[in-house]
């Protein structure tokens with residue numbers, strides 16, 4: 001049997017002597033995050049484009065945990081592209097939007113988006129361990145002034161209470177695991193007092209960027225709030241470390257249902273081999289590949305976005321090659337707030353009366369005859 005959980009990721013030499021107890025403490029990892037150019041230059045050979053990206057940023061935060069920085073390789077590395085800004089990020093194209101999914105326009109009360117009848121998004125913090133350069137919410141993550149203080153979620157809870165059509169609440173942010181266990185449990189407990197809320201989903205990238213956060217105390221704090229779905233966000237096999245495997249195992253062992261939402265990113269995961277390797281690893285950790293998202297047109301993300309055809313080609317190449325369990329849905333979240341549409345490669349070749357002809361994964365044609 002493949003053992004994905006044993007061993008530890010090699011640390012960046014700067015942290016080689018840090019005692020394991022500190023290194024494995026998520027609070028230490030958060031305290032020691034790299035947040036400025038000078039510190040980054042002491043750790044990596046920063047390219048001129050990266051230096052310009054870090055210095056020229058306006059509001060979008062920059063932070064990387066020592067753990068995630070230890071996964072960063074040479075320029076072009078898929079982890080580096082996600083974590084370290086470049087000057088390409090400073091270019092905003094005419095089609096890009098500050099709020100690409102129109103979340104603020106569909107916000108009936110502060111800190112809540114309600115777009116689909118039965119689902120709502122609740123923003124509980126705007127902090128994250130690492131600020132992903134492709135983030136849809138780059139307009140507000142890291143901005144402590146836009147994050148809800150205690151009591152400021154009251155209107156959101158009240159809205160959910162008087163809107164029983166909402167059965168499914170996505171607890172998001174920022175990254176909800178940036179909150180303390182106690183604060184998170186308090187929020188989940190309040191959601192559980194609302195009878196109409198059947199399912200809670202926790203959207204977190206901590207298993208990727210700060211797997212140390214998934215400790216026994218967190219699991220115990222979350223355990224009373226089943227059914228709890230945990231959506232995480234792995235984008236590349238380089239992120240599939242023993243620490244990440246142990247974090248997912250802890251969550252799966254506690255009975256939470258795990259799903260992964262990958263974002264399709266140029267130069268990161270825009271080829272079938274990368275996606276297959278990632279999804280096979282995820283399945284071994286009991287985490288179902290749930291979505292491939294087309295990267296949203298947030299400001300400054302043009303260099304990370306791919307054509308939609310790239311996603312369709314990846315899906316087409318996966319069919320017939322890997323189990324359906326490893327094949328997620330490919331979704332485009334429509335700019336402006338239209339919601340998700342899912343896309344599949346076209347397999348219907350001809351539609352004739354009583355007959356449909358299809359192309360299989362290997363290009364061969366087959367006809368299905370419909371009985372009268």
Ligand code: SF4
Pocket residue numbers: 127128130131132134135136137141173174175204205
């Ligand atoms: S963890 Fe999620 S919310 Fe935070 S920066 Fe990354 S994509 Fe955005």
